[in-house]
Amino acid sequence: MTVNPEEPPIISFRDVGMSFGASPVFDGLDLDIRRGEFVSIIGPSGCGKSTVLRLGSGLTEPSSGSIDRSTDNVGYVFQDATLMPWRTVRRNVELLGKLDKMPADELTRRVDAALETVGLAQYSHLLPRQLSGGMRMRASLSCARSTSPPRRPVAPRRGRPRRRQGMFSPPSGASPGPRSDCCRPPRTERSPPPVAPR
Incomplete structure (x- = not known):
C-alpha cells in the first residue's frame, strides 16, 4: 500500500x-x-x-x-501473548467476536482469514501451551485481526x-x-x- x-x-x-x-x-x-x-x-x-x-x-x-x-x-497486540490457556487457538481468536455478538458466519469467515494470514490454520485446534512462543504471538495477532468494525458512530474521513x-x-x-x-x-x-x- x-x-x-x-x-x-x-x-x-x-x-x-x-x-x-x-x-x-x-x-x-x-x-x-x-x-x-x-x-x-x-x-x-x-x-x-x-x-x-x-x-x-x-x-x-x-x-x-x-x-x-x-x-x-484500532487493534492492539500486547507484549505477551494474552491467550486464555484453556481455550484452543481458534476459540481464543473467536472470543472478541463472540463478545461483540458478531454473526456466526461472519465470525467464522474472519477467524479463518486471520488464522490463514498468520499461518496458524492447521494449528487452530491446539492449546497455547502446545505452541512455540512465536506461534503464540501470531495467535494474539489473529485475535486483533478478527474483530469487527465498531458499531458506534465515528467520524471517518x-x-x-x-x-x-x-x-x-x-x-x-x-x-x-x-x-x-x-x-x-x-x-x-x-x-x-x-x-x-x-
Whole structure:
C-alpha cells in the first residue's frame, strides 16, 4: 500500500505528555500516523514505548496534550501473548467476536482469514501451551485481526473506507536497556510497507 503524505492522519499526537502520579514518563510528543504507514517506536526500557501504543489505541488517556483519531477501529497486540490457556487457538481468536455478538458466519469467515494470514490454520485446534512462543504471538495477532468494525458512530474521513489499524507492542525483553533520560519522548522511525511475496 502506498502512503499518501497529503492524506489526513488516522492518529495525531499533539504535544502529548504522560505521567503516572508524580513520575513523568515523557512530554512533548508530536506524531502523525497515516493509513498504510509502518512506524517503529524506538527507545530504552521505560521511556514510554508501550505507553504511546496504549495512548494511540485509546486504552489510556494522556496527562497533557491531545490525541485525535479519525477511527476507533484500532487493534492492539500486547507484549505477551494474552491467550486464555484453556481455550484452543481458534476459540481464543473467536472470543472478541463472540463478545461483540458478531454473526456466526461472519465470525467464522474472519477467524479463518486471520488464522490463514498468520499461518496458524492447521494449528487452530491446539492449546497455547502446545505452541512455540512465536506461534503464540501470531495467535494474539489473529485475535486483533478478527474483530469487527465498531458499531458506534465515528467520524471517518469522508469517502474513505475504514481499515483496521494495527498497533504492536515490542516483545518482552526486547528493550535495549534501562532509561537514562526521563521525559524525552521515544524516537520514531518510518519504513515502507513490506511487499508481499509473489
